[in-house]
Amino acid sequence: MKKSRYWAVIIITFGVFMGLSARLIYVTVIARDEILSKAQSQILQKLALPAKRGSIVDRNGALLASSTDAYRVDVDLATFRRKLEKTDREASYYAAPLAEVLGMEVDEVLSKLTSESTSVILKRKIEKDTIDALRAYIDEANVDFLVIGYDDIRYFPNSNYLAQVLGAVNIDGEGIMGLEYYYDDLLKGVDGIKIAETDKQRRELPYSDVIETPAINGSDLYLTIDxxxxxxxxxxxxxxxxxxxxxxxxxxxxxxxxxxxxxxxxxxxxxxxxxxxxxxxxxxxxxxxxxxxxxxxxxxxxxxxxxxxxxxxxxxxxxxxxxxxxxxxxxxxxxxxxxxxxxxxxxxxxxxxxxxxxxxxxxxxxxxxxxxxxxxxxxxxxxxxxxxxxxxxxxxxxxxxxxxxxxxxxxxxxxxxxxxxxxxxxxxxxxxxxxxxxxxxxxxxxxxxxxxxxxxxxxxxxxxxxxxxxxxxxxxxxxxxxxxxxxxxxxxxxxxxxxxxxxxxxxxxxxxxxxxxxxxxxxxxxxxxxxxxxxxxxxxxxxxxxxxxxxxxxxxxxxxxxxxxxxxxxxxxxxxxx
Missing domain, CATH: 3.40.710.10 (DD-peptidase/beta-lactamase superfamily)
Known part of the structure; x- marks a missing residue:
């Protein structure tokens, strides 16, 4: 080997070593907090634990209004865009199957998937059987951009019965009329929070520690109505x-x-x-x-x-x-x-x-x-x-x-x-x-x-x-x-x-x-x-x-x-x- 080639190899090797060392110092010391934060944001999932809205019952305890457990689905649009880049697919590839599973119009799903926001609510007030079908699709299609959270559905078992008195709630479960509005502060409770590590499909890892502050459910309202x-x-x-x-x-x-x-x-x-x-x-x-x-x-x-x-x-x-x-x-x-x-x-x-x-x-x-x-x-x-x-x-x-x-x-x-x-x-x-x-x-x-x-x-x-x-x-x-x-x-x-x-x-x-x-x-x-x-x-x-x-x-x-x-x-x- 010529002497000049020898020194060239030595210099290149030394340069690579110094570059790697500098990168290591940057990652472990200078940018440690920033990189750790990004890593945690990718593996940690923060979910709100909605407080269960209190029930409304008549003077004998007959149920007039109650809340049942449900789910919501959000889209992490930043992750979704990266998914499209990696797979070289169009948003429509995911819109049709999601619309079928969630019972939505394809155009509505596509509009949300192509939003310029960083995240969007795909659907709320979803019952468990639909969520089970969605989770099966997530596993099958290797979907990593959907976040399944908790929600509830306000249910009035007697339909029109006592309508103007009981009132109604909006999509966020807030009272907007009747007793639901008048006693909203008593009925709504206080939401909790849950933080857990997840895999790339946003599923909780069974061995990870979970930080959870439980929700305080709303008060039950007893009426004079018979x-x-x-x-x-x-x-x-x-x-x-x-x-x-x-x-x-x-x-x-x-x-x-x-x-x-x-x-x-x-x-x-x-x-x-x-x-x-x-x-x-x-x-x-x-x-x-x-x-x-x-x-x-x-x-x-x-x-x-x-x-x-x-x-x-x-x-x-x-x-x-x-x-x-x-x-x-x-x-x-x-x-x-x-x-x-x-x-x-x-x-x-x-x-x-x-x-x-x-x-x-x-x-x-x-x-x-x-x-x-x-x-x-x-x-x-x-x-x-x-x-x-x-x-x-x-x-x-x-x-x-x-x-x-x-x-x-x-x-x-x-x-x-x-x-x-x-x-x-x-x-x-x-x-x-x-x-x-x-x-x-x-x-x-x-x-x-x-x-x-x-x-x-x-x-x-x-x-x-x-x-x-x-x-x-x-x-x-x-x-x-x-x-x-x-x-x-x-x-x-x-x-x-x-x-x-x-x-x-x-x-x-x-x-x-x-x-x-x-x-x-x-x-x-x-x-x-x-x-x-x-x-x-x-x-x-x-x-x-x-x-x-x-x-x-x-x-x-x-x-x-x-x-x-x-x-x-x-x-x-x-x-x-x-």
């Missing part, structure tokens, strides 16, 4: 909607002694399992409104309960005092007619309620006076939110004292010119049925949280104390009047032999907007209602039935009373109202 009573009101509302071709039907049933809502239905409704399916945004907003809470209406003659009870409480009328009705009354030159223009002649206060006499009710309001009338409106919490535990509660619209002119006082006394919410009217009836004390209406009773150690913490959700509105004697007198109007009156369509029903009907013209954009009372559209309870001696339930715009009849005594009767008869078989 599943059997809810079934009764759902069935009754459907029949009423069909018979009268109504725009909507709302029914509430409550326990006047506790304020607990036992049943609540609004029709039309929706399926919380798939709330937006097949609906425009406007259509969904319409059917998802909880009319019992979110909207107000003119109550008509059911409001006479408020006017007469206030007058009795203030002592401006007596039980045996008589009031005369000629079929009409003039107030500041305005002629106000009685129901059906009928002249009722001389009547006691009990007769006024039984006959639903507008003229006598105006006379009673005049004795009470605007100031006292306004005072009782506020005592009964009209014009204010009741505080019921459902979102979006309306306040209704009542006159300020300075606006209670003689004509406004007159029309307001029998339920026109002011608006109330259904829960406000039920509050008023419950006050009478509960000896004059108002107990706040509510839907949830308690929340139970089970921690990671299995210990249970109970939180009472109904701790409001009752508010005295009327004396017991006034409440007793009002109950007697209401019983006389219904339970002692065989001609009343809510009358039931053997069940002492008390109640009052209402018929109110709806306010519509004419072709000139002005609001006026309609001559064709009405709201028909009944409010009452049973039994008269010791009320166990109160009932409010509202039929919006019936097409066959209009009077609450004809439209709403028979459906209240059906509810009393069916609840009697369950709770015994005799």
């Amino acid at each position: 599943e059997k009573i809810q079934y009764i009101v759902e069935k009754t509302a459907e029949a009423a909607m069909e018979k009268h071709e109504a725009d909507s039907v709302t029914i509430l049933v409550s326990d006047p002694k506790t304020g607990g809502i036992l049943g609540l239905v609004n029709l039309p409704d929706f399926d919380p399992n798939k709330p937006f399916e097949g609906k425009t945004s406007d259509e969904f907003n319409e059917i998802s409104r909880n009319f019992a809470v979110n909207d107000s209406y003119e109550p008509g003659s059911t409001f006479k309960i408020v006017t007469i009870s206030a007058a009795l409480e203030e002592g401006v009328i007596g039980e045996h005092e008589h009031f005369h009705c000629d079929g009409f009354i003039y107030v500041n030159g305005v002629r106000i007619k009685c129901v059906n223009n009928k002249a009722h002649g001389d009547q006691t206060a009990a007769d006024v309620l039984k006959n639903s006499c507008n003229v006598a009710t105006v006379q009673i309001a005049q004795r009470l006076g605007a100031e006292k009338f306004n005072e009782y409106l506020k005592k009964y919490q009209f014009g204010a939110k009741s505080g019921i535990d459902l979102p979006g509660e309306a306040s209704g619209i009542i006159f300020n004292l300075e606006d209670l002119t003689p004509i406004n006082l007159a029309t307001s006394s029998f339920g026109q010119a002011q608006t109330v919410t259904p829960v406000q009217m039920l509050n008023a009836m419950n006050t009478v049925a509960n000896g004059g004390e108002m107990i706040q209406l509510h839907v949830a009773e308690k929340a139970e949280l089970t921690d990671v150690n299995g210990e249970i913490t109970v939180e009472d959700l109904n701790e409001e104390e009752g508010i005295p509105i009327l004396s017991e004697s006034t409440a007793e007198s009002m109950l007697e009047y209401l019983y006389g109007a219904t339970g002692k009156n065989p001609t009343n369509r809510a009358y039931i032999e053997g069940i002492n029903v008390f109640g009052k009907t209402g018929t109110a013209q709806k306010i519509i907007t004419d072709e000139n954009g002005k609001q006026k009372y309609s001559d064709e559209e009405y709201i028909s209602s009944f409010i009452g309870g049973a039994p008269y001696e010791d009320p166990k339930i109160t009932v409010l039935v509202i039929v919006n715009n019936p097409k066959d009849e209009i009077f609450g005594s004809i439209v709403a009373s028979p459906w209240a009767r059906e509810i009393f008869l069916e609840v009697d078989q369950y709770l015994s109202l005799r």
Whole structure:
């Protein structure tokens, strides 16, 4: 070997050695942390452990909403792009089989695989059998760019049942309406985290250490709703909607002694399992409104309960005092007619309620006076939110004292010119049925949280104390009047032999907007209602039935009373109202 070649080999060898040494020093010392971090990012998988959303159950423990374990699949797009470069394939090579396994459209999968992001959610809310099929495909196709994580599915076993009350959740499991929204903080829990080493198919290595912080599941929510009573009101509302071709039907049933809502239905409704399916945004907003809470209406003659009870409480009328009705009354030159223009002649206060006499009710309001009338409106919490535990509660619209002119006082006394919410009217009836004390209406009773150690913490959700509105004697007198109007009156369509029903009907013209954009009372559209309870001696339930715009009849005594009767008869078989 020539000397020059010898030294060339020596120099090259030395150069290679120095290069390798420098690289070794760079890898082990200078860039050690950066390279270790990259290595760990390739073999360590960090997964969120979603907290299981709490269940919602009725007062007897019947399941109304729950969450089941599910999965989600994400795409590591950086790894996916490297995969395509190494295999010299197109994204469409993987799109078709993935779409078939996951039940997706090929174009949707392809769009996500070709996104310019670093990662993308491929699909969520996936059940286990689908994930098993996906894992088989991953092994077969040597796929290393998919990340399988944990998810859950919110399930409402009764579909449309109690829809507006229970509400719904979004894709992230967050409450967006109803109780799911109102009690979201209690229901959602706290997510955990899991870190484990994985192979190139993103599967956990069985011998590696796993770092895991367990999730804290959400609280279970116990309602005052009774599943059997809810079934009764759902069935009754459907029949009423069909018979009268109504725009909507709302029914509430409550326990006047506790304020607990036992049943609540609004029709039309929706399926919380798939709330937006097949609906425009406007259509969904319409059917998802909880009319019992979110909207107000003119109550008509059911409001006479408020006017007469206030007058009795203030002592401006007596039980045996008589009031005369000629079929009409003039107030500041305005002629106000009685129901059906009928002249009722001389009547006691009990007769006024039984006959639903507008003229006598105006006379009673005049004795009470605007100031006292306004005072009782506020005592009964009209014009204010009741505080019921459902979102979006309306306040209704009542006159300020300075606006209670003689004509406004007159029309307001029998339920026109002011608006109330259904829960406000039920509050008023419950006050009478509960000896004059108002107990706040509510839907949830308690929340139970089970921690990671299995210990249970109970939180009472109904701790409001009752508010005295009327004396017991006034409440007793009002109950007697209401019983006389219904339970002692065989001609009343809510009358039931053997069940002492008390109640009052209402018929109110709806306010519509004419072709000139002005609001006026309609001559064709009405709201028909009944409010009452049973039994008269010791009320166990109160009932409010509202039929919006019936097409066959209009009077609450004809439209709403028979459906209240059906509810009393069916609840009697369950709770015994005799």
